Amino acid sequence: xxxxxxxxxxxxxxxKRSREPSFFGSEWHKRWCVLTQRNFLYYANEKSxxxxxxxxxxxYQPCLDSQLxxxxxxxxxFQLQCPGKRSYEFTAPSPTEAQEWVEQIEFLLRxxxxxxxxxxxxxxxxxxxxxxxxxxxxxxxxxxSDSMNNSQNSALNPEEPELESDDIYEVLPGELPNSQ
Numbered sequence: 642x643x644x645x646x647x648x649x650x651x652x653x654x655x656x657k658r659s660r661e662p663s664f665f666g667s668e669w670h671k672r673w674c675v676l677t678q679r680n681f682l683y684y685a686n687e688k689s690x691x692x693x694x695x696x697x698x699x700x701y702q703p704c705l706d707s708q709l710x711x712x713x714x715x716x717x718x719f720q721l722q723c724p725g726k727r728s729y730e731f732t733a734p735s736p737t738e739a740q741e742w743v744e745q746i747e748f749l750l751r752x753x754x755x756x757x758x759x760x761x762x763x764x765x766x767x768x769x770x771x772x773x774x775x776x777x778x779x780x781x782x783x784x785x786s787d788s789m790n791n792s793q794n795s796a797l798n799p800e801e802p803e804l805e806s807d808d809i810y811e812v813l814p815g816e817l818p819n820s821q
Contacts, residue, residue, distance in 0.1 A: 648677040651745045653738070657683055658709070658730040669732060676745060681721065696729070699753055703746040705739060719743050
């Protein structure tokens with residue numbers, strides 16, 4: 642049905658509640674529903690060329706709603722609401738499928754509200770540059786702390802030679818090492 646199938650984010654059969662309630666209450670009609678990057682369209686069936694209806698998805702909010710039906714399929718219901726506009730009510734084939742529709746629409750709405758979407762290559766390059774900068778800073782810190790330690794040691798004890806490891810014990814007068 643949709644000309645550019647690359648635009649389709651989700652599609653499948655849902656039951657849509659009709660606008661006008663009949664004598665027996667609200668009627669649910671099986672519709673082939675298509676979510677694109679900008680619109681929600683619904684068709685009489687999968688083969689239909691022209692939608693029975695469509696609306697821009699951008700300002701609608703999806704939510705699961707078990708109050709829409711009283712029968713065994715109440716956990717499969719969700720609706721799309723937009724302040725000041727008509728609400729659309731749907732029943733999916735399963736509770737899992739209803740949840741998937743809601744999550745896909747929420748994901749799309751977050752995507753639409755984001756002004757820029759960086760491509761992966763740019764993100765990778767930025768991360769690599771940040772890591773290189775951090776490594777350079779660490780190297781500078783190490784170099785400066787090493788030179789500070791060396792200059793402090795030589796400034797505090799300019800004449801004192803470094804001790805060798807064997808000369809760590811002092812021999813007192815009158816005592817011989819290892820004499821027992």
